[in-house]
Amino acid sequence: MKDETKLVVAGRDPENNHGIVNPPVYHASTVLHPTLADLDQSRERRAQGERGVYYGRIGTPTNFSLEDMVCAIEGGDHCLIYPSGLAAIAAAMLSFLKAGDHILMVDSVYGPSRRFCNSLASRFNVATTFYDPAIGAGIAALIQDNTRIVYVEAPGSQTFVMQDIPAIAEAAHARGCVVMMDNTWASPLYCKPFALGVDVSLQAGTKYIVGHSDVMIGTACANNKAWPELEATSRMLGQTAGPDDIYLAQRGMRTLSVRLKRHWESGLKVAEWLRGQDMVECVMHPALPDDPGHALWKRDFLGASGLFGITLKPCPRSAIAALVDDLELYGMGASWGGFESLILPTDPNAMRTVTPWPYEGQCMRLHIGLEDPDDLIADLKAGFKRLQAAT
Numbered sequence: 001m002k003d004e005t006k007l008v009v010a011g012r013d014p015e016n017n018h019g020i021v022n023p024p025v026y027h028a029s030t031v032l033h034p035t036l037a038d039l040d041q042s043r044e045r046r047a048q049g050e051r052g053v054y055y056g057r058i059g060t061p062t063n064f065s066l067e068d069m070v071c072a073i074e075g076g077d078h079c080l081i082y083p084s085g086l087a088a089i090a091a092a093m094l095s096f097l098k099a100g101d102h103i104l105m106v107d108s109v110y111g112p113s114r115r116f117c118n119s120l121a122s123r124f125n126v127a128t129t130f131y132d133p134a135i136g137a138g139i140a141a142l143i144q145d146n147t148r149i150v151y152v153e154a155p156g157s158q159t160f161v162m163q164d165i166p167a168i169a170e171a172a173h174a175r176g177c178v179v180m181m182d183n184t185w186a187s188p189l190y191c192k193p194f195a196l197g198v199d200v201s202l203q204a205g206t207k208y209i210v211g212h213s214d215v216m217i218g219t220a221c222a223n224n225k226a227w228p229e230l231e232a233t234s235r236m237l238g239q240t241a242g243p244d245d246i247y248l249a250q251r252g253m254r255t256l257s258v259r260l261k262r263h264w265e266s267g268l269k270v271a272e273w274l275r276g277q278d279m280v281e282c283v284m285h286p287a288l289p290d291d292p293g294h295a296l297w298k299r300d301f302l303g304a305s306g307l308f309g310i311t312l313k314p315c316p317r318s319a320i321a322a323l324v325d326d327l328e329l330y331g332m333g334a335s336w337g338g339f340e341s342l343i344l345p346t347d348p349n350a351m352r353t354v355t356p357w358p359y360e361g362q363c364m365r366l367h368i369g370l371e372d373p374d375d376l377i378a379d380l381k382a383g384f385k386r387l388q389a390a391t
Ligand SMILES: *Cc1c(COP(=O)(O)O)cnc(C)c1O
Pocket: 084, 085, 086, 087, 110, 157, 182, 184, 185, 204, 205, 206, 207, 216, 217, 218, 335
């Protein structure tokens, strides 16, 4: 079955739900047992690690619906739901760490994941080495006897640098490390981390899975090898998400294939237009043929999302304000992955320690939504006129 079909059929069972197309939303804490024998059997099944309805926090068919969809598309053996993307990242990392361990973390990682290493993990005596995203098989030289997690994110936050994930995973596995990937940019649809050697794949479901800018949610998918540790620690951390949010994520994911294709095509169109602008120093988008990460993207990814970066030529702050303040179709704010377009000034150097960003001009992150791309370009065109006039 192709992914587009799986997105429609996975995690639904109308025959056992009164013929209703969508899965029900279970609001639950207590789960009752009619007899002592039933209670005993239920406890036994739970002790065996069997998925089931034991207690609200452990999950209901509402959770299973989304978990099954994410596994079916992303390719892991098991999945858990968290109240945000960052909650999934933090729980997954804690699942494999103990005092004295070492993390190898990509330098272009999402900012709060970096802070997790530098503050929470370091408080528990876990050290982190940040590495150049372009390191590839060279990661072997950085692996220590106590390295537990090798973490990748491709393309990386803000500058959209690609990574050679299979090469990194091979070196990491040779030394017994767990390979974790933040796969939010591509969504489960356009990158298959487990086929690239990843053990745990993380999604800020808040972005493309939900797709409508109205829910915070996270997922962690694991292969059979990594699952017991991921599950045990996530359970101990009490991680769960509200059923209405899980339902909305499941519902959003049904249309992922059509939305993402449109984000990809429109994003590329806008990126190409931006590349021709005098005030644009560079465009960072791995699906552009001359992007340094293009060959890796083509080899390992099935498509691109609508998120990419640009760097402007140096200009005063007031000129940047002239560009963004009067845009009609682009909102300014955190997050992305919804149906609407966004633009956000960013600062890669505030977040890097081993791969400083060489440009002086302002970096911007754009999310291209589902609007007509020509309208989006016309809005930017007027904005760049204002920018030029104010420079
Ligand atoms: C947004 C984001 C996260 C965090 O997700 P939240 O749901 O906001 O906690 C993690 N990784 C990447 C790459 C993101 O863009």
